[in-house]
Amino acid sequence: MTPDKLRELGTRVIDIQVEALQNLSKSLDHSFSDAADALLKCINKRGKIVVVGIGKSGNIGHKIAATLNSTGSTAVVLNSQNALHGDLGIISDGDAVIALSFSGETRELIELIPHIKRFNVSLIAITKSKQSTLSDYADITLATPITREACPLNLAPTSSSTAALVMGDALAMALLEARGFTEKDFARFHPGGSLGSALLTSVRDIMRTGKQVATIAATDTVGDAIAAMSTARTGTAIVVEGKGKKLVGVFTHGDFARTFQHDNAVGNKPVSEFMHSEPITIAELALATEALRCFENHRIDDLIVTNKHGEVVGLVDSQDLARLKIV
Template identity: 60%
Template sequence: MEINYVEKGRRIFELEIEELHRVSASLDESFNQAIALLKRALDNKGKIVVVGIGKSGNIGHKIAATLNSTGATSVVLNSQNALHGDLGIVSDGDAVIALSYSGETSELLDLLPFIKRSNVQVIGVTGKPDSTLGKHSDVTLLTTISREACPLNLAPTSSSTAMLVMGDALAMALLESRGFTEEDFSRFHPGGSLGRALLTKVSDIMRSGTSLACVGLDATVHDALSAMSMARTGACIITAEDGTLAGIFTHGDFARSFQENANIGASSISDLMTVNPITLNSDSLAAEAVNTIGTHRIDDIVVLDSNKIPVGLIDTQDFARLKLI
């Protein structure tokens, strides 16, 4: 009989999701305390030191990387080298995130007395509240699970996932508490499509000038189509007499209307345009445009200047060409 590994794989997902729900439900005031502790360390020019052994150590590297990427200065303390000089990483005013599901990992516990000689506070992330780590931490965050996703209930799976997500939760909550913005984020991600999206502004990528189709409210559908053809674009902006935005008309609008009336060319564009279309300011980041198009499931965004006058159009097809997605 052939084994259905797809179903087995899905079961692993289900088991880990169930355990994550369990850990999520157990969050309490300790999480608030942990965020306050981390924020205080960073505000006082300290850093976050992450330490763990084995699988917890691997998770620790990811947590530190996420913290660093969001502007929270973090380092990983190598437990094996810590007692041979690497403890110099830890400075007064730092915050330490110590990871151990059992809370009894000997290499980590051997470090604790030396770590606490410095003026630091320790956040223990463990599945055992009564463990040595739990008892000797200033704040304890529990990642207690009922079972591993491993069929043998042995390999760290659900427990390591819970620890990873707890780290993500800390990093994202800390990000919000510090008022970290997209502009801040861009400074730490200058390369790749993410960096381009975060460093590029809407005004840098919008279609404007001869590439922008624009007609007035008194125009016909035929006028709008001609303008789109000349600009080689799939949308036309409609403006009021004072130059402000009145609406937008797209090739998709034309195709849908044409099915009902094959002679719509002479129709007034004002009768068929979409009023109050989605817009962005020209000084917005390109990342916001990517997010807006994905959220609203649209193909075009009208770009306005500081006076709310249409000055450009963003087409979703441009994202791939500009390597923003």
């Protein structure tokens, strides 16, 4: 088989699954909001979400539970094989159960459901149709009406498992927003790796201080500002006043270059005539990821860091974020 033919086959699989997800999006109805509300009530009452499935649905269930846990919604996976031999003990009254089966007729799962229903739980089914045995048992059914798998034999779970996964992600993200889950909350559950490092790093941890920051007075000249920037090796001079270094304004190398084009004598003039009096700032205790957003939203190269008194305590250069892999 030629490389082009293999690429064509891969593209076809992706296209089929994209189409399936588009249809899934269009078919979403009030059952989704009912399910999200049931899960939200469960979590708010300190209950947990129990996810159960057989085979490929079980694999998808593990991913859904992992996403829920990482976004602050406590979830566990019920091992279907061991459920009737003691593992049902992980379920408590007040929990919510998400049961996955594309056909809605998976024998091992259907046999397990009556035992789950003995508990006072909300049972949410993710299955292809509301006309199935699993749906009959469920309090809420989230239908994933997939018409064909991406498998050329229309047998291997592909589009159907993708749809179930995306439905789980949709529930997790709805819960995240409904609960007001923030980046700081996210950081608590992801302390390791580059993601955890980015989320736990504060502006104070990465900002430039001391001789790396060019600070001048409003009465200083533009020439003084250029000299200060050269010494600190930065493109920004921060204009301050008083011993507390209260922020007055900012003057950048770009400001100098633009002004010099029509005023060759600008170097001898007070920097206060050319500075920006309302520069963009960030608090020293803010997360580094917040600094990243400031750079993206305001299209600036340097960000002034202030303390709670409005005093300048440092500077963040946009290149520092890339160097520290906070991107």
